Amino acid sequence: MWANADWRGTLYGRYAEPSDSLPDYASVFSCVEGNTTFYSGAPREDVVATWARQAPTHFRFCFKLPSMLTHDKRLVGIEAELDHFIERLAPLHDRLGPTMIQLPRDFGLDELPMLEATLKRWPKALPCAVEVRHSEFFHKGAAEQSLNRLLITHGADRVMLDARALFATPAGDDVRLQQAQREKPRRPLHVLSTAAQPVVRFIGHFDDAINHARFTPWIEQLALWMEQGKSPVLFVHTPDNRAAPLLARDFYTRLAERIALPRLSEFAGERQESLF
Numbered sequence: 001m002w003a004n005a006d007w008r009g010t011l012y013g014r015y016a017e018p019s020d021s022l023p024d025y026a027s028v029f030s031c032v033e034g035n036t037t038f039y040s041g042a043p044r045e046d047v048v049a050t051w052a053r054q055a056p057t058h059f060r061f062c063f064k065l066p067s068m069l070t071h072d073k074r075l076v077g078i079e080a081e082l083d084h085f086i087e088r089l090a091p092l093h094d095r096l097g098p099t100m101i102q103l104p105r106d107f108g109l110d111e112l113p114m115l116e117a118t119l120k121r122w123p124k125a126l127p128c129a130v131e132v133r134h135s136e137f138f139h140k141g142a143a144e145q146s147l148n149r150l151l152i153t154h155g156a157d158r159v160m161l162d163a164r165a166l167f168a169t170p171a172g173d174d175v176r177l178q179q180a181q182r183e184k185p186r187r188p189l190h191v192l193s194t195a196a197q198p199v200v201r202f203i204g205h206f207d208d209a210i211n212h213a214r215f216t217p218w219i220e221q222l223a224l225w226m227e228q229g230k231s232p233v234l235f236v237h238t239p240d241n242r243a244a245p246l247l248a249r250d251f252y253t254r255l256a257e258r259i260a261l262p263r264l265s266e267f268a269g270e271r272q273e274s275l276f
Helices: 022-026 036-040 045-054 067-072 079-088 090-095 109-121 142-153 175-183 208-227 244-256 268-273
Strands: 031-034 060-063 099-102 128-131 160-162 199-203 233-237
Touching (some): 022 045, 036 060, 060 090, 067 099, 208 244, 233 244
16 A cells, blocks of 8 residues: 555655655555555546556556455456456556455365456456465465466466464454454465566564564575566565555665665655754
8 A cells, every 4th residue: 555644754754645645655665555446446547547647667556356356256257347447457557566366265276267267368468466365275285286277377476475473472462463463364374486476465563573583584585586587576564554664665675685676765754854
């Protein structure tokens, strides 16, 4: 996301309006996880046009397929709606990163034909990433093998949800941690790339020592993928997301010690503070 008022004074200026914050976000980070489409469906044409004007050419939007298609209709009979959704994003065609198909927790092996039909219809030029949450896709058995073969066949990446930091400690009396642990699935982490743009969703903790310990193995893995010519995408969350930009910058800095990366721009809020 980018419209977060909690980021005023750090990523954004102290008086920035969240609805106008995309230019500041895109001046620092090179991609965003677009959750808005998951909850609200295809954006209006004028909204897409505004995003297209505000984001630089190197920026990548990684939207999610609407939950109406993945969770309500479970990918059944969605052909027209899928086409409409992709058509609505057309003005961003050169700035679309992996569009994510986040599936329900009970979407299992028996429904893979629905996913296969969706991937067959998927435009070849639009990167795709699939996030599964059913436990049978994490046992390294026939179900997981079938899923991985399907993704490889259609050039779709498998989203890797790394929630180890989030569940590293009991939530205790922390209401924010309780809510985050209820909302996020606790599944084993299987590190693999089935296409050219591996997607990692790192769900952090409030304790930065825990976050950095769990991120350390990713440094070598992300660098290896880049050395192989792949373009990995890393999204960083914290339980309430207030510190997510700061944690993302920390991770980026650590990764830049391993492999050459462009220097990140200063946060607008911090730049503003330095003037006073």
